[in-house]
Amino acid sequence: MDVKLPDGDGTDLLKQLQSRPVKPLVVIISGFGTVDMAVECMSNGAFTFLTKPFSPEQLAVVLKKAEEHTQLVKVNQFLSHGEDDESRFELLGQSKPVEQLRQLIRKVARTQATVLIQGESGTGKELVARALYRESPRGDAPFIKVNCAAIPENLIESEFFGHEKGAFTGALTKREGRFELAHGGTILLDEISEISPQVQAKLLRVLQERELERVGGNRTIKVDVRVIATTNRQLEESVERKEFRQDLYFRLNVVPVIVPPLRERKEDIPILATQFRERFVRKHGIHVVGMSPACMEELQRHNWPGNVRELQNVIERAVILCNEGGVLEPAHLGLTPNTMEISTPIARPATFSMTTPMGASVTQTAEQSADFQTLSEIEKHHILAALEHCKGNRTHAAKILDISIRTLRNKLNEYGYKNQEANAPTEVGEI
Ligand SMILES: Nc1ncnc2c1ncn2[C@@H]1O[C@H](COP(=O)(O)OP(=O)(O)OP(=O)(O)O)[C@@H](O)[C@H]1O
Numbered sequence: 035m036d037v038k039l040p041d042g043d044g045t046d047l048l049k050q051l052q053s054r055p056v057k058p059l060v061v062i063i064s065g066f067g068t069v070d071m072a073v074e075c076m077s078n079g080a081f082t083f084l085t086k087p088f089s090p091e092q093l094a095v096v097l098k099k100a101e102e103h104t105q106l107v108k109v110n111q112f113l114s115h116g117e118d119d120e121s122r123f124e125l126l127g128q129s130k131p132v133e134q135l136r137q138l139i140r141k142v143a144r145t146q147a148t149v150l151i152q153g154e155s156g157t158g159k160e161l162v163a164r165a166l167y168r169e170s171p172r173g174d175a176p177f178i179k180v181n182c183a184a185i186p187e188n189l190i191e192s193e194f195f196g197h198e199k200g201a202f203t204g205a206l207t208k209r210e211g212r213f214e215l216a217h218g219g220t221i222l223l224d225e226i227s228e229i230s231p232q233v234q235a236k237l238l239r240v241l242q243e244r245e246l247e248r249v250g251g252n253r254t255i256k257v258d259v260r261v262i263a264t265t266n267r268q269l270e271e272s273v274e275r276k277e278f279r280q281d282l283y284f285r286l287n288v289v290p291v292i293v294p295p296l297r298e299r300k301e302d303i304p305i306l307a308t309q310f311r312e313r314f315v316r317k318h319g320i321h322v323v324g325m326s327p328a329c330m331e332e333l334q335r336h337n338w339p340g341n342v343r344e345l346q347n348v349i350e351r352a353v354i355l356c357n358e359g360g361v362l363e364p365a366h367l368g369l370t371p372n373t374m375e376i377s378t379p380i381a382r383p384a385t386f387s388m389t390t391p392m393g394a395s396v397t398q399t400a401e402q403s404a405d406f407q408t409l410s411e412i413e414k415h416h417i418l419a420a421l422e423h424c425k426g427n428r429t430h431a432a433k434i435l436d437i438s439i440r441t442l443r444n445k446l447n448e449y450g451y452k453n454q455e456a457n458a459p460t461e462v463g464e465i
């Protein structure tokens with residue numbers, strides 16, 4: 035912008051521009067440049083000052099700087115927009131069990147003890163793990179999450195401990211494992227029940243000796259890592275069935291942390307529902323002013339087999355379905371009895387209407403159908419319906435189907451289903 039404009043003064047316009055909510059980046063150009071004028075422009079918010087005449091190269095340098103500046107501001111805004119991200123990690127609830135959980139987290143966080151967090155799917159185990167990490171003396175060190183259920187069985191070992199070049203077909207270069215990456219920090223072994231006996235043995239060694247070897251390597255690597263593990267299965271029962279090593283179970287379970295299901299702490303529902311409503315109102319930009327008492331009663335009545343995650347999903351959907359400026363009503367929740375039925379598949383008739391995750395609508399009644407459906411077709415539809423119900427969250431879907439996440443994954447592979455988990459946050463260190 036020039037200082038001398040045909041119908042006014044550039045410095046005045048500059049001030050006006052600066053009072054806008056979205057300020058343009060202004061480069062002042064002038065043939066009558068004085069130091070005073072430059073200082074005045076800069077203090078009124080100009081990005082920089084160029085004296086005429088200037089070469090195209092000079093202009094290019096200024097534009098490049100301006101571009102870099104804009105980019106930095108954007109990145110900074112993104113990073114400091116942490117308020118939203120941070121609140122995602124806050125453990126909400128005022129019930130007695132949650133208060134006790136918070137106290138336990140505070141105590142355990144101070145130590146280096148290995149922690150095993152147990153609880154049904156969607157109760158907030160990962161949230162508890164993150165709280166433990168944040169409050170620990172290692173809060174500034176790395177936090178590496180490994181989702182044991184999401185990694186193919188044959189790759190878990192190399193994922194945990196790394197591998198040397200040529201250790202197996204496809205190991206073209208040497209690679210550090212997650213334990214090495216977490217050195218000095220904390221590792222979260224999510225869904226620990228899913229690891230094979232071979233990896234269990236190696237993990238036991240890391241926990242006991244704090245040392246490991248990469249796959250295909252013979253050099254012993256020392257690691258200093260705090261281990262937090264989670265499981266939504268009764269690990270003790272896996273031990274009884276000889277699927278999980280007892281010695282490893284004892285090593286992991288130095289401090290047991292149990293996250294209670296939502297149905298056992300229904301007092302938390304109002305605060306959770308309110309916070310989630312506010313969060314999704316912000317996220318979707320829909321103005322929802324509140325929740326009707328009938329709606330809250332409905333939330334209290336429901337049994338929440340998918341726990342807090344289910345509540346979160348229900349509220350998000352409700353906010354989306356709500357009218358602008360309205361309040362949430364029971365109809366928006368979609369909590370018909372079939373939400374319960376889906377967790378008891380035996381009781382369901384072979385009649386259902388759904389949209390598969392692939393987008394095709396399927397309505398089937400055994401009696402109506404000319405070709406009787408095979409059992410595996412029904413199984414497929416049922417599995418995809420459960421996945422749809424859980425918004426693509428495989429852990430939750432496996433839980434309500436009462437099958438292991440590995441079985442679910444194998445079935446989905448069989449169907450050629452390749453969708454990502456809808457709920458899984460992607461982050462550094464997560465697989
Ligand atoms: N007490 C809580 N306050 C706020 N949000 C919560 C709480 N508990 C759970 N959530 C939210 O519910 C969702 C599920 O929580 P989380 O992923 O920690 O469950 P999980 O127990 O690890 O489930 P899974 O066994 O399926 O992995 C997350 O989005 C989480 O932020």
Ligand SMILES: [Mg+2]
Nearest residue numbers: 159160224264
């Ligand atoms: Mg989890």
